Amino acid sequence: MESKRLSKLPEKVIIPLKQHKGIPCVPMVKKGDSVVIGQKIGDCKDSHDSSVHSSVCGEVLSIEMAPHPEGNKVLSVIIKTTESDQTVGFSPKKNPSQKDLIELIKNSGIVEHYGVPTQSVLKPHGKNITTVLINATSSEWIGGKFSTPEEYGTQMLEALKLLMKAAGASKGAIVLRSDDTESIAAFSGIRFEGKQLEVAPLIGSRKIGYYFKDQESNIVVVSQKRIYGKRILNFFTYNVTGRKVPAGCTPADVGVAICGVKSAKALYDAVYEGKPYYETVILLDGLPNCPSLVMVRIGTPFKDVIEAYGGYPSESGKLIANGMRTGVAQYTDEVPVTKTTTRISFQKPEDVSKDEVIACIHCAACVDVCPVELLPNKIAALADQGRFDECRQVHIENCIECGKCAVVCPSKIHILQLIRYAKDAIELAYEDTPAKESSNIKLGCACGGE
Numbered sequence: 001m002e003s004k005r006l007s008k009l010p011e012k013v014i015i016p017l018k019q020h021k022g023i024p025c026v027p028m029v030k031k032g033d034s035v036v037i038g039q040k041i042g043d044c045k046d047s048h049d050s051s052v053h054s055s056v057c058g059e060v061l062s063i064e065m066a067p068h069p070e071g072n073k074v075l076s077v078i079i080k081t082t083e084s085d086q087t088v089g090f091s092p093k094k095n096p097s098q099k100d101l102i103e104l105i106k107n108s109g110i111v112e113h114y115g116v117p118t119q120s121v122l123k124p125h126g127k128n129i130t131t132v133l134i135n136a137t138s139s140e141w142i143g144g145k146f147s148t149p150e151e152y153g154t155q156m157l158e159a160l161k162l163l164m165k166a167a168g169a170s171k172g173a174i175v176l177r178s179d180d181t182e183s184i185a186a187f188s189g190i191r192f193e194g195k196q197l198e199v200a201p202l203i204g205s206r207k208i209g210y211y212f213k214d215q216e217s218n219i220v221v222v223s224q225k226r227i228y229g230k231r232i233l234n235f236f237t238y239n240v241t242g243r244k245v246p247a248g249c250t251p252a253d254v255g256v257a258i259c260g261v262k263s264a265k266a267l268y269d270a271v272y273e274g275k276p277y278y279e280t281v282i283l284l285d286g287l288p289n290c291p292s293l294v295m296v297r298i299g300t301p302f303k304d305v306i307e308a309y310g311g312y313p314s315e316s317g318k319l320i321a322n323g324m325r326t327g328v329a330q331y332t333d334e335v336p337v338t339k340t341t342t343r344i345s346f347q348k349p350e351d352v353s354k355d356e357v358i359a360c361i362h363c364a365a366c367v368d369v370c371p372v373e374l375l376p377n378k379i380a381a382l383a384d385q386g387r388f389d390e391c392r393q394v395h396i397e398n399c400i401e402c403g404k405c406a407v408v409c410p411s412k413i414h415i416l417q418l419i420r421y422a423k424d425a426i427e428l429a430y431e432d433t434p435a436k437e438s439s440n441i442k443l444g445c446a447c448g449g450e
C-alpha cells in the first residue's frame with residue numbers, strides 16, 4: 001500500500017513544542033523569524049526528551065497555546081507557510097558510533113507512535129537492552145515512506161542494525177503480520193548477509209528466543225498475528241521473545257526494546273540523508289475520495305488534510321484522532337498532525353453513539369472479552385471513585401487499552417476512559433514506586449481504601 005503526499009501545502013502549520021512524553025521543548029525562534037524545512041525550532045535539555053523541527057518554509061506568526069489532538073492545549077509554533085522547498089543543509093552521518101546515534105535520535109526528534117522518545121526506548125535508565133524488535137504488524141505503515149517493497153525491506157533491515165547499535169543490543173527481529181502478504185513478499189526476496197532471507201512464522205513454541213539459537217545471524221524476520229491495542233508492548237514481547245514481562249514492568253525490564261516502522265525509517269533517514277523527523281504518514285478513514293494513506297508535514301491542521309480530499313461527507317459527525325476504538329474525539333479540526341498521529345477518522349452522525357450511561361448490570365461481558373484477564377468493571381468502578389491504590393491492586397497497569405470492554409458494555413460505561421484517567425493519576429502520584437509501597441493517602445483519596 002503506497003501513500004500519497006498531501007498535494008496542497010497548508011496556509012499555516014501548528015507545530016506543538018511537546019510531541020513526546022516528557023518536558024516540552026524550549027522555542028528557538030520568535031515571532032517574525034523566517035524558517036526553512038528541517039530547521040530546529042524547539043530544543044530539549046534533557047537526554048530523554050525530543051527536539052522539534054519546522055516542516056515548512058515560512059514566517060513564524062506566533063508562539064502560543066494551541067489545541068493538541070490529545071485534547072489539551074500545548075505551546076506551539078504557528079508558521080505561515082511559503083511555497084518553497086528550501087531546507088537546512090542535511091548532513092548524513094558516516095559510520096556513527098553508539099553515542100552519535102543516541103544523540104542523533106534525540107536531535108532529529110524521533111519518537112515512537114505512543115510518544116516515548118526512541119532514545120529512551122533504546123537506552124532506558126539503568127536497564128540493559130539485549131534485543132531490539134521492530135513492530136511492523138500494522139501494515140498501514142508499509143509504503144509510508146517507501147517507493148517499493150524492496151526499498152521497505154532493505155531499509156528496515158539497515159534501520160534495525162542501527163537501532164541495535166544504538167541500544168548496544170546483540171539481537172534483533174523485524175516482526176510482520178502473518179496475513180500481510182505484501183510485507184512478507186518484500187522481505188522474502190532480499191539477500192541479507194549473503195543468503196536469501198526467509199520470513200519465519202511464529203507458531204506454537206517456535207518463539208524467537210529459541211529461534212535465534214538455531215540461526216547464524218542475530219537478525220531475523222518473523223511473522224505473527226496482529227495484536228490490537230495501544231499498550232500492547234508487554235504482550236508483544238512475550239509473544240515474540242518468550243520472555244514474560246512481570247506485572248508492573250516494561251519490556252525494557254527483560255532486556256527488550258520495541259520500535260515502530262515510522263521511527264525505524266526516521267532513524268534511517270537521519271543517518272543516510274541527514275533528515276530530521278518533520279513529516280509522517282497517516283491513515284484516513286470515513287472520508288470519501290481519499291487515499292487511505294497520506295504523507296503529511298507535521299503541524300498540518302486536520303482541516304487541511306480533510307479539505308484536500310473533498311471535505312467532510314456530512315455536516316455533523318465526529319472527528320477522531322488515532323482510531324475509533326481507543327482514539328480521542330476532537331472538538332476542533334484546527335488540531336495539527338503530530339509525530340504521534342497515526343490516523344484521522346470521521347464518524348458519520350448515524351454511527352455516533354448517543355446512548356445514556358446507566359449503572360453496571362454485572363453481566364461480566366467486559367470480563368469475558370478482556371484479553372489480559374482483568375476485571376474491567378471493577379477497575380472502572382474504583383477509578384470512578386478515585387480509589388487508585390485499589391486499581392493497582394487489581395493490576396490496572398496490565399490493561400493494554402484495547403477498548404474491547406467499552407465496546408461490549410451494555411450499560412455504555414466509559415470503561416476505557418476511566419482506566420486511562422486512573423492510570424494517569426497513578427503515574428503522576430507514584431512514578432517508579434512499586435505497588436506494594438503505595439498508599440491511598442499519598443494520592444489524597446479520602447476513603448483510605450475502604
Ligand code: SF4
Pocket residue numbers: 366369370371372373374375376398399400401402403404405406415416419
Ligand atoms: S480492561 Fe478493557 S481496555 Fe483494558 S485490556 Fe481489558 S478489555 Fe482491553
Ligand code: SF4
Pocket residue numbers: 359360361362363364365366367376377405408409410411412413415
Ligand atoms: S460489561 Fe458493563 S455492565 Fe457488564 S459487567 Fe462490565 S461494566 Fe458492568
